[in-house]
């Protein structure tokens with residue numbers, strides 16, 4: 001039965017001592033150093049772990065007093081993945097070794113998943129024991145095979161199988177090394193640490209012979225099988241341009257740039273098994289000039305290492321287990337039972353228990369003789385490096401690919417958790433022509449797509465950052481450490497959205513134009529969009545029909561507020577409704593639909609090429625004028641916030657000096673007029689000059705600086721940025737079947753009900769048409 005460890009009282013006898021103490025990173029800091037209760041239920045206790053993108057905290061359910069873990073990810077991140085991870089947890093729920101999720105939602109600008117609380121991970125434990133006995137490693141590997149088998153049976157592949165993603169139960173504490181004081185040859189005191197063996201830890205400290213493990217972190221997981229057709233995804237055979245997962249445990253096929261399939265997950269388990277038994281791998285600890293060089297070197301080492309050399313001293317079954325996945329084809333289903341047989345056969349008396357002879361001669365080494373193994377591995381590694389150096393010298397390539405020994409200019413590959421920039425692919429400079437609504441731009445877009453095709457972009461590759469129309473500035477966001485980190489790592493570490501979300505739409509990215517990709521051209525003239533008046537939009541849009549895609553009819557007043565619906569046999573159609581709420585809201589934006597559509601079996605994307613005029617800058621000294629000229633008050637005294645509690649179009653207004661909020665529906669007629677000389681009235685009586693309002697997503701977090709910047713980024717950006725909602729109350733799926741909402745920068749005028757006549761008729765190059773609400777560009 002699936003056992004869970006989500007509450008202290010459900011744990012083992014030594015429940016009082018377990019918990020977060022296993023993790024040295026535990027800080028006892030709750031978010032913002034104050035009591036934080038998430039969703040009125042989960043009291044944050046302290047941080048217990050973190051990965052490249054997520055942070056994990058221990059929380060207590062204040063209603064039941066049970067303990068859980070919460071993983072959070074900032075919603076500002078360029079490529080959020082917790083949402084997908086939650087979806088993956090749902091898909092694989094109920095399996096042995098899969099933690100249960102209890103809540104998913106947004107809090108304080110973070111996506112959060114509450115799940116069963118677990119303990120130290122396999123990597124931690126291996127690091128803290130002197131050696132791991134064969135039967136223990138075999139048992140753990142068998143559990144991993146079964147967990148991965150379950151996940152594969154649900155149509156999903158993990159793509160990041162590594163020791164750090166297998167966790168022991170929460171009642172298991174990280175083993176501590178025993179401190180031993182002694183004297184060195186000069187009589188000086190020396191402190192050494194003696195680690196226990198794994199068996200000692202399990203039996204003596206944890207009181208369990210064979211602890212259970214649980215898999216976590218499905219941020220990179222994706223479907224290997226199309227849930228609609230039940231067949232392997234057609235695109236998944238393509239080459240990927242950037243590698244996914246953790247280099248140390250990546251399969252050779254992934255190193256070669258092939259898409260992940262089930263065989264790669266099980267090959268990674270083989271490397272984990274070797275790591276557990278040997279304590280290291282020949283390619284552990286290597287340094288490289290850049291991550292690409294590191295991945296390349298690891299690939300070379302993996303390919304050059306005879307597994308029989310590596311497995312010397314280990315039972316034959318280990319070798320069989322490691323080599324078996326390498327023989328699998330892309331679509332092959334691994335024979336999990338056979339893999340477990342190899343493992344079980346390793347145990348004394350088993351069918352695969354013969355010990356493999358060491359290539360260095362002499363007796364076979366015992367598996368717990370760590371020093372000898374380390375020495376032999378070092379020799380092996382040296383030998384391989386020497387051979388490689390020699391090869392390079394012969395080819396006159398020495399030093400060209402990061403294989404020099406200048407360690408100062410290198411970084412440790414072990415630090416590299418995810419993946420590589422596609423540094424071999426030349427970046428395509430953004431072309432201004434691409435954004436133009438002209439026939440020329442259509443053809444240049446096609447050229448770019450064609451170029452991209454030549455670059456072997458695969459269906460499960462995150463391609464956003466390589467989008468030719470997406471200039472580098474798109475990544476510039478110094479305020480967001482997560483983004484700058486992503487940048488420094490090569491922007492396509494975290495793949496997943498493509499593969500992960502069949503049936504959902506990701507409005508971002510660049511796509512390749514291959515058989516299953518459909519393109520729809522947009523007519524060359526979209527005068528109404530360019531002019532962007534609020535009311536008169538006429539879509540003279542032409543569609544190019546390719547292959548089996550259906551055309552979408554436009555009936556004059558459409559907005560990209562569409563929903564997709566699947567018709568028959570793999571054909572999707574766009575339904576456009578006639579409302580244009582979002583586009584209408586943005587009179588000061590120039591929008592050009594220079595779009596292409598891509599359809600794959602499972603996803604569809606929209607690329608909105610957008611040219612926006614510079615966002616209007618608020619001028620703090622702008623004033624409010626009351627019609628009739630009674631009084632003038634600095635607009636900065638007023639703040640406006642969307643009423644996030646109501647999540648509707650009403651706004652609250654704050655008169656700074658008077659304190660207190662006043663909520664209005666669509667007017668500001670009830671302002672506290674006693675405090676100031678303000679006179680308010682019905683819509684139409686107050687004039688507004690630009691920049692008068694300051695928008696706040698919540699009562700606390702000013703957005704004023706942020707929003708214009710975001711808007712400027714839209715100048716270049718992919719549409720998903722527009723879909724990001726700053727409000728913490730936004731729980732809407734980013735993959736929902738809607739087009740991205742246009743967040744109006746100047747929604748104040750419309751939403752507040754304040755008339756925008758008079759002075760407000762001019763906004764940074766735009767002006768109201770005399771006598772009408774329509775906007776037109778200044779000439």
Ligand SMILES: Nc1ncnc2c1ncn2[C@@H]1O[C@H](COP(=O)(O)OP(=O)(O)OP(=O)(O)O)[C@@H](O)[C@H]1O
Nearest residue numbers: 049050051052053054056069116117118164216217
């Ligand atoms: N349910 C849990 N209970 C206790 N600790 C957890 C739990 N989930 C994760 N952790 C700890 O937090 C660490 C980071 O979690 P996780 O791997 O999910 O984050 P990540 O950012 O996705 O990591 P990665 O860099 O591998 O992608 C894990 O290695 C583990 O030690």
